[in-house]
């Protein structure tokens with residue numbers, strides 16, 4: 001399916017289970033290709049609930065052996081400003097269902113230090129990206145994203161300056177609706193990725209999916225619309241309920 005936003009690729013799965021399986025397969029395929037072509041796979045994980053079963057599936061025996069985890073490098077698209085032991089931590093979620101279950105060298109995991117002063121945590125993560133990718137800001141092989149019902153993605157929330165940031169790769173913002181500070185990658189680094197994949201499930205997302213993909217382009221109001229890879233591929237993986245309000249093509 002194409003949409004008015006240009007060449008993004010929309011894949012609709014019949015239900016959540018097939019969406020989860022499809023997303024896990026895509027990650028394994030992307031990782032296998034990256035390792036074959038460049039000797040490593042760099043991925044930025046999304047937080048939230050939707051990707052959790054996908055990460056769990058990656059950790060399962062058969063798919064766990066499908067990737068050479070020693071060549072996989074894990075980053076985070078965003079983090080809540082909480083300690084890594086906090087139930088709200090995106091790192092803790094990924095650690096619990098994936099990172100603790102695959103043979104990943106600890107040095108391959110780049111955690112955003114949510115326990116630090118927000119501006120310092122953002123600056124330190126930006127420095128970690130610079131050290132890893134170099135000044136050119138060469139992008140990730142894969143950035144996974146979710147989207148909230150208000151159109152936020154990562155921690156790019158409506159009205160935040162981070163949504164239109166053109167220089168910094170990581171910023172800290174106080175998010176009123178969440179009542180907390182958050183650290184997020186900006187569109188600068190997300191749009192430099194070779195592949196960006198949104199994962200969405202459930203009827204509750206149908207209206208925002210329609211607005212973002214088929215409504216007016218207004219990224220400050222709908223930050224997911226700020227995700228427009230410069231040269232990489234953008235793909236939306238949806239289950240049928242989440243895609244229900246899209247024009248069938």
Ligand code: 6PG
Nearest residue numbers: 047048049050146147148153154
């Ligand atoms: C986070 C995520 C956030 C998430 C959306 C959708 O830190 O929570 O980065 O952007 O992807 O809020 O969350 P669900 O997948 O739980 O609907």
